[in-house]
Amino acid sequence: MKLLVLIKQVPDSTTNIKIRPDGEDIDRAGVKMVVNPFDEFAIELAVQLREKRSDVESITALTVGPASAAEALRTALAIGADDGIHLQDDAFAKLDELQTAALIAAAVKNQGYDLIIRGKQEIDLDSGQLGPALAEALDLPHVGAVTALDIAADGESLKANRRIEGADEIVECAIPALLTIEKGLVEPRYPSLPNLMKAKKKPVKTMTAGDVSGYADAVAKVGGTEIHKLAPPPQRPPGRILTGDPAEAAAELVRLLREEAKVI
Amino acid sequence: MTNDILIFAEQRDGKLHSGVAQTITPARELAAKTGGQVVAVVIGDGIDAAVDAVKNAGVDRIISITSGDLKLYSALRFRSALAAAIQKVDPKIVLAPATFMGRDLLPRVAMRLGAGLATDVTELSFSGNGALDVVRPVYNGKAFCHVNFPAGKLAMASVRVNTFAAAAGEAKASVDAMSDAGGAGDDRIKTTEVARTGGGVKDVTEADIVVSGGRSLKSEDNFNQLIYPLAGALDAAVGASRAACDAGYQPHSRQVGLTGKTVTPKLYIACGISGAIQHLAGMRGSKCIVAINTDAEAPIYKIADYGIVDDLFKVVPALTEAVKKLNA
Numbered sequence: 001m002k003l004l005v006l007i008k009q010v011p012d013s014t015t016n017i018k019i020r021p022d023g024e025d026i027d028r029a030g031v032k033m034v035v036n037p038f039d040e041f042a043i044e045l046a047v048q049l050r051e052k053r054s055d056v057e058s059i060t061a062l063t064v065g066p067a068s069a070a071e072a073l074r075t076a077l078a079i080g081a082d083d084g085i086h087l088q089d090d091a092f093a094k095l096d097e098l099q100t101a102a103l104i105a106a107a108v109k110n111q112g113y114d115l116i117i118r119g120k121q122e123i124d125l126d127s128g129q130l131g132p133a134l135a136e137a138l139d140l141p142h143v144g145a146v147t148a149l150d151i152a153a154d155g156e157s158l159k160a161n162r163r164i165e166g167a168d169e170i171v172e173c174a175i176p177a178l179l180t181i182e183k184g185l186v187e188p189r190y191p192s193l194p195n196l197m198k199a200k201k202k203p204v205k206t207m208t209a210g211d212v213s214g215y216a217d218a219v220a221k222v223g224g225t226e227i228h229k230l231a232p233p234p235q236r237p238p239g240r241i242l243t244g245d246p247a248e249a250a251a252e253l254v255r256l257l258r259e260e261a262k263v264i
Numbered sequence: 265m266t267n268d269i270l271i272f273a274e275q276r277d278g279k280l281h282s283g284v285a286q287t288i289t290p291a292r293e294l295a296a297k298t299g300g301q302v303v304a305v306v307i308g309d310g311i312d313a314a315v316d317a318v319k320n321a322g323v324d325r326i327i328s329i330t331s332g333d334l335k336l337y338s339a340l341r342f343r344s345a346l347a348a349a350i351q352k353v354d355p356k357i358v359l360a361p362a363t364f365m366g367r368d369l370l371p372r373v374a375m376r377l378g379a380g381l382a383t384d385v386t387e388l389s390f391s392g393n394g395a396l397d398v399v400r401p402v403y404n405g406k407a408f409c410h411v412n413f414p415a416g417k418l419a420m421a422s423v424r425v426n427t428f429a430a431a432a433g434e435a436k437a438s439v440d441a442m443s444d445a446g447g448a449g450d451d452r453i454k455t456t457e458v459a460r461t462g463g464g465v466k467d468v469t470e471a472d473i474v475v476s477g478g479r480s481l482k483s484e485d486n487f488n489q490l491i492y493p494l495a496g497a498l499d500a501a502v503g504a505s506r507a508a509c510d511a512g513y514q515p516h517s518r519q520v521g522l523t524g525k526t527v528t529p530k531l532y533i534a535c536g537i538s539g540a541i542q543h544l545a546g547m548r549g550s551k552c553i554v555a556i557n558t559d560a561e562a563p564i565y566k567i568a569d570y571g572i573v574d575d576l577f578k579v580v581p582a583l584t585e586a587v588k589k590l591n592a
Contacts, residue, residue: 101371241560
């Protein structure tokens with residue numbers, strides 16, 4: 001089985017976001033960048049599959065991003081991927097998520113990947129479009145937001161639980177397939193120092209737009225949305241602190257929720 | 265391309281998702297500008313009740329696609345059915361509630377039809393060139409951005425639940441059954457079962473009111489003694505912070521936050537939650553926020569509408585009593 005893990009480098013969730021004066025992007029200077037936490041689950045899952053099964057031939061990690069995204073690939077290699085693909089070109093920076101999916105599809109089609117694994121969403125743009133869109137572009141079935149997974153011994157099919165509102169959908173899916181991973185399926189490990197050193201020697205193939213055949217056509221067909229005018233969230237009016245003993249404060253709160261906020 | 269606005273009217277077990285009537289509200293505003301109709305598409309098996317519900321929300325036309333193969337959600341079959349309906353109607357814009365199904369389905373359909381797509385939007389309008397312009401949260405709600413769609417291409421968007429009031433109107437829509445939607449034979453994905461989780465208690469993503477507890481609850485037992493009775497009195501779901509889930513007080517399926525669930529209820533009551541960035545990412549879109557925490561400097565108070573700076577072990581039972589008195 002050939003596994004492909006898609007990862008994205010994103011600002012650390014605890015970082016403060018400063019918006020550039022022109023509102024076209026965030027100020028990226030000094031922002032700590034990490035592997036998208038949901039993609040860490042994807043890498044971990046791939047490594048656990050290799051540990052549990054005898055038929056995992058290779059784990060490839062792929063990212064689309066600037067030169068600095070190589071750091072995220074190195075993390076994936078240190079956790080256990082064998083090699084990396086870095087799609088890196090100034091032209092890629094303007095692609096929206098559907099176009100990025102079209103780019104990745106053009107780069108990996110006919111490479112014989114049996115399972116493509118990705119986090120269920122990225123914590124920067126928060127859209128979760130890439131996984132299902134890539135599955136569509138490659139004509140693969142997909143299971144999104146997987147919380148439990150059982151791959152058949154013959155590697156021909158899988159059974160997965162997928163989280164929905166207040167329930168799990170239990171899904172049978174043919175392989176090859178694409179999975180997006182929800183929290184709770186696996187607990188990601190930290191790369192050890194020796195493995196971080198070894199990761200530096202693992203091969204990473206860098207591909208530009210010119211190296212991806214059919215790139216321009218694939219990207220022109222879909223998407224094309226543009227992000228503009230970033231702004232901080234609307235200010236909430238200052239809250240009201242209710243005082244008095246707990247019974248008084250609670251009674252006043254209930255009155256305000258009913259009469260002022262009208263939510264109960 | 266027509267001037268119509270098409271809505272994916274999500275249903276499960278014949279029950280229309282509450283986000284559908286909400287999504288019809290901006291759809292009607294957009295249709296008033298384009299001069300087109302609002303057309304709802306209902307996909308499934310045994311969907312009469314859902315079709316009636318979407319009719320009562322006041323759409324102009326309904327397309328129903330029914331088949332035994334569409335009883336449970338399958339990304340491939342639903343993608344084929346929805347794509348076929350979109351091709352038939354040829355609308356300017358496609359909207360759906362931003363649910364687990366909507367988020368899973370729309371990227372596939374957009375990719376198949378060469379559309380543009382924005383997820384989880386909170387405002388919709390037209391820019392100067394007549395293309396759709398939407399607003400959506402990014403960076404865990406720490407910022408909002410505009411997404412401009414390219415002119416002349418189909419535009420698709422999922423709409424954040426509990427952002428718009430539910431629409432209601434005259435039940436005048438005609439219903440066209442569409443049979444040949446294709447994709448029915450694709451068996452590569454089969455949903456065999458939908459298993460309820462959480463022991464029949466409401467899920468945080470389904471509830472209008474969420475009562476959440478943090479690590480200062482100190483035990484699962486205290487959740488049962490304090491948080492669940494308040495949630496019961498309010499007909500609310502129970503949520504928890506990451507710290508409370510990691511400590512084992514509640515299952516991860518109840519976690520609200522960055523790596524948990526994102527909720528936008530009418531009312532969010534945070535009990536003993538300080539408001540770490542990770543938690544705020546999952547609930548800052550709530551309409552009304554109440555904080556109960558002994559630390560007056562806790563970040564949760566920066567976004568709370570009402571706060572009681574006191575011990576939750578005293579305040580929460582008092583609040584439960586006050587709600588019960590109100591309901592009596």
